[in-house]
Structure formats: C-alpha cells, structure tokens
Amino acid sequence: MKAQLEELIGKISSGCMLPEEIARIADEAAQAYADPQAFLAANADINYDDSFPIPLGEWVVVGSLPETVLFQADSYDALFQQIVDSFGPDVSFVLKPKQLAKTEPLKALNRIQVQLGSLSPETQGYVLLDFSEPLDDALQAVLVYSSDLPRVMELAVEIGIYAAPAYESLKAGQAEE
Template sequence: MKAQLVELLTLISSGCLGEAEIEQIAGEAAQAYADPQAFLAANPDINYDDSFPIPLGEWVVTGSLPEIVLFQGDSFEELFGEIRASFDPSVNFVLQAKQLRKTEPLAALNRIQTQLGALYPEKGGYVLVDFSESLDTELQTVLVYRQDLQRMMALCVEIGIPAAPALEAAQRADQD
C-alpha cells in the first residue's frame, strides 16, 4: 500500500511536496491502515478515535497534507481564495474569489474549474477533485493535473479514499 500512497501523494501534490515528505506521509499512513491500534499506541499524541467517520490511514493522509495541497472552505469563495494563495503571485488568475460570493454553487464550481483548467495547458490544466470526507469544513479538495486524473482516481479506489472531480460530482447531484 505504501507504493500506492507515494504515487497518490505525488500526483495530488503537483510538485509541492518533496520526496522525503511524501515518503514519510505514505509510510505513516500505510502503518495506520495496516494496524491502527499499533499506530495509535506508537503515536499517543494523535487525536483520533473510533468515532471519526474515516479510517485512521485516510485521516493520516488528509491530516498530513499542507494547505497548499489540501484546500478547505465553507464556501466556494473561501475555497478559491485558498487555492489562489497556494500559487506563486506570478500565476495569472482572471477569476477573483470575491466574484464567487453570490454565485450559485454549480456556477461557482464551473467558474473555478474553467480557471484551473486554463493553468498549465501542457499538462491539460488542473482538475478540482473532492477528496476524502471533510471533517471540519463544507468543502475539501485537491488539485490534480488533468493528464493524471484517471490514475489518481484509480489509486483512490484501490486505497479506499473517496474522491470525485468536483464539477462532475456537483452536476450529477444537481440532476438527481
């Protein structure tokens, strides 16, 4: 499982995490998936219990991701503000977070995805992906290059971490 976790973390970090940090997170998460009780015993400072709605390994993955990789917010304005802040100031964003303030959720997601899709065209742009189950905020996402989306989704299925392209998931939910 560690190799799958390393590959997943590499894809969702888009170069924001170094190899050593990826290896460390993957190693800890693999231990937590394999033997949660032993992991908790070896790490008494971990604030996790059986009432959490996600497995310990998944909690280790999401809890270890820095805010430049895992984006959280209670509104699309807040979420996009986090995403923008993670990029170098030289990256040209047309969309401003405040433009999403009074926008319907599906329209806001469409605008965000359109903006992200225009970045790094050599890699197909970014796709905003709902990642894991958010414990503290309404929205929890990662960015992945479009060219890596299929592999990232397959890894999430293999590992057992819920993930879905955010715009597609919202469109499906809107049709139901």
C-alpha cells in the same frame, strides 16, 4: 499499499511537496491502515478515535497534507482564495474569489474549473477534486493535473479514499434531485 499511497500523494501534491515528505506520509499512513491500534499506541499524541467517519490511514493522509495541497473551506469563494494563494503572486488569475461570493454552487464550481483548466497547458490544466470526507469544513479538495486524473481515480479506489471531480460530482448530485 505504501507504493500506492506514495503515488497518490505525489500526484495530488503536483510538485508542492518534497519526495521525502511524500514518502514519510505514505509510510505513516500505510502503518495506520495496516495496524491502527499499534499506530495509535506508538503515536499517543494523535487525536483520533473510532467516531471519525474515515479510517485512521486516510486521516493520516488528510491531516498531513499542507494547506498548499489540501484546500478546506465553507464557501467556494474562500476555497478559490486558498487555491489562488497556493499558486503565489507569479500566477495571475482572471477569475477573482470575490466574483464567486454570491454565485450559486454549480456556477461557482464551473467558473473555478474553467479557470483551473486554463493553467498548466502541458498537463491539460488542473481538475478540482473532492477528496476524502470533510471533517470540519463543508468543502475539502485537492488539485490534480488533468493528465493525472485517470490514475488518481484508480489509486483512490484501490486505497479506499473518496475522490471525485468536484464539478462533475455536484452536477450529477443536482441532476438526481
């Protein structure tokens, strides 16, 4: 499982994390998945209990990702602002976070996805991916290269971490209503 975790974290970090950091998180998460009680006993400072809606290993992954990789917010404009900030001042975005403030969720997500799809042409752009179970915020997502999406989805299923392309997921959810 450690190799799968390492590959998944590597792909969702899109070059934002060092290989040593990825390996450390994958190792800790694999230990937490394998033997949660032993992991908690060895790491007494961890604030986790059985009331959390995700397994300890998944919690280790989510809690260890830097804010340049895992985006958490209560609104799409705030989420997009974090994404813009993660790219730094050298990448210019046509879409501005404030343009999303009064936009309904599906339109906001579509605009975000169109903007992200135009970045990094060599990887066919980015896909905004809902990732894991949000604990403190309404929205929780990562970016993956479009070219990596099929493998990321396979790994998420194999490991048991929820992941879904945000726009398609919301669109499908609204179609069911």
